[in-house]
Amino acid sequence: MDYRRLGLSGLKVPVLSFGAGTFGGSGPLFGAWGSTDEKEARRLLDICLEAGVTLFDTADVYSNGASEEVLGAAIKGRRSEVLISTKTALPMGDGPGDYGTSRERLIRSVEAALRRLGTDHIDLLQLHAFDAGTPIEEVLSTLDGLVRAGKVRYLGVSNFSGWQIMKSLAIADRHGWTRYVANQAYYSLIGRDYEWELMPLGLDQGVGALVWSPLGWGRLTGKLQRGQALPAGSRLHQTADFGPPVDDERLFRVIDALNEVAGETGKSVPQIAINWLTSRPTVSSVIIGARNEDQLRQNLGAIGWSLTPEQRQKLDAASSVEAAYPYFPYRRQEGFARLNPPAV
Template structure:
């Protein structure tokens, strides 16, 4: 297993982490993600640790806290060997102050997560989404207080836009508060919007990316293609309303190239998707959210080999999309129909993953 710095923190995290969204199985989203039994979950945790995984991610919103409870209990005997990351901020009930990042709720949410996880401290606390009602000055001070109290060791965000991330980081720097070390983002071969603004911003600010849904919400599992439609019982039908839109022709074009490379390498479609991601700039860890032992072992096998430069180039080309304003390079004439891989191509060629 390779290990990377989590941003500027100095904390070493495994190239592949484990996402515990499949633990608990409560509610319309998380029951579709997975319903691992306690024994299955323990087996997957043990396999991860045996394979060198040290980064385990959850959230208070996953199955109404059940994911935190299961993960905390299963890691209890390994607490000093692992990094536990959790997220807070999504509204869990109808109470008027039971969501967002007011000082009152943030402290309450952290205390509740600590209790469910059965630990005295959270290694990495992330803000699950942006809250426009709480001043960032207050929020960054509250996060700094949590770090100084010893209840949280490192802080980060999830699903922020570029300006939101930069404003939070600037306030922290100006006031001498703890700065963000990590940003948890959606990034995949069929979802490359991360590259337009967040990737350069995070490189500049030394904020590591932890990638969620690296298989594109299940679209890059290799279970379906042009000839094999999505089964009616697939979990994709239950979660597609939350997933970023991907045109079928674009998806199939990417899968065509992935299938070619799968035949060349004799490795699975998911391994190819994960292998591509591990070469990308700013990526500290890629979360694997396997539903069972077989999927987990197949995904973790991606750490054992690498794609060739030529194969990476083919994946880059087929997955590229025309970037939005102001990121498209209209001023230099580089973009052509035959060469659509632009926007971050120069940046990526100059900044390889650590």
């Protein structure tokens, strides 16, 4: 297992981490992902640790806290062997204090997460979404206090825009508060918007990416093929509307390229899609999920080998998409590109 620094922090994280969204799954979204119970979670944890996967990611909103509870039970007795990442901000109820990142909500959410996880500290706390209703100074001063109290070790964000991250970093620097070192972001061969603004920001500011949904909400599992109907057992029947839309022609262009590389390497389509991500700038760790042991072992096979430059170029070309303004001139026009060379 390759271990990388998380942004400019001193924290070393494995290039593959495990997403516990399937733990205790319930509801239309998380129930479709999986419903791993405590016994199954322990077995998956065993396999992860044997392979060197030490970072486990969850969130309070995953099955209304059940994911944290199952993960907490699975790590009991071996807390020192693992890193725990969790997230908060999204609604956990309908009350006025049940969502957001106010001081009151953050402190209460962290205390609740610690109880569910059965631990005295969270290794990485990430804000699940930007809260436009709470001053950034209030958010950051509260988070800094949680770090100083030893309840949280490192801080990150998820689903933030570039300006929201940059403004937060500037305010943290001004006051000497703890900085964000992680950005948990959607990034895949069929979702490369991360490269337009968030990747250059990560390079400039030392914010490492934790990639979620590396298989494009299940579209790059190898089950979808050009000219064929969606398989009856695909979770896309339940989850397609939750993810960003993907143009069919571009999707199948990427799948065709993945199939070609699979034929050349003997690796599976998802293994190739994940491996491609591990070589991208700013990527500290790719979060993989699994509903069972076989699926986990398949995903773990995404590392320990390399794509050739020609294979990477083939995947890059198939997945390329025109950047939105104001980014596209820097991609297409030589004069603009000379001033701002692309990150990839």
